[in-house]
Amino acid sequence: MTLAILSSYCSEILSSRSRAFSLKSTMIPGTFLLVLIASTAALASPLQRAKPFVEVPQKIVKLIEFSTPSSPQVIEFVPNPYNFGYEFGDGQGMKQHRSESADDQGVVKGTYGYIDPLGVYRSVEYIADSQGYRAVIKTNEPGAAARDIAHGHYIVEAPPTAVVEQGLLYQKSKNIREQAMPAIH
Helix, strand or coil: CCCCHHHHHHHHHHCCCCCCCCHHHHHHHHHHHHHHHHHHHHHHCCCCCCCCCCCCCCCCCCCCCCCCCCCCCCCCCCCCCCEEEEEECCCCCCCCEEEEEEECCCCEEEEEEEECCCCCCEEEEEEEEEEEEEEEEEEEECCCCCCCECCCEEEEECHHHHHHCCCCCCCCCCCCCHCCCCCCC
């Protein structure tokens, strides 16, 4: 509605002599029309953009140049020989162990493992030297298979009789990745 139509409608209501004058009948439509006219007038006026609170001066910033050294910095590492280990059990048949040593050439050798009350065990012997990390895993865990993966070599024995008798063997399953993420064709 335009401003002219609204003002003529408003004047018609206010000057109408055919209706009986009552405060209720003229206040509500009159108030409504007054609010409607004011909001229409506000919308009809052009919008003004607000000025920013803080004016930021335009500056030219010079980028800092850097260069990489022509040869990488070499940090000398002097290996410190060490030796540590522990062994403990829970009194119920569960035992764990670990030992590790390093020489002055930086070669690290160690072993860790466990054995549970039923006789299921895993023992890992490892070495880390200039040829990388290599491990030999000895186990009789149900479901384990002899294989060479990454830098590990598995030596697998049959599970203990108590485990077999209780039916605690794992069923042979697919590769974990195949179970978690089915192939998309």
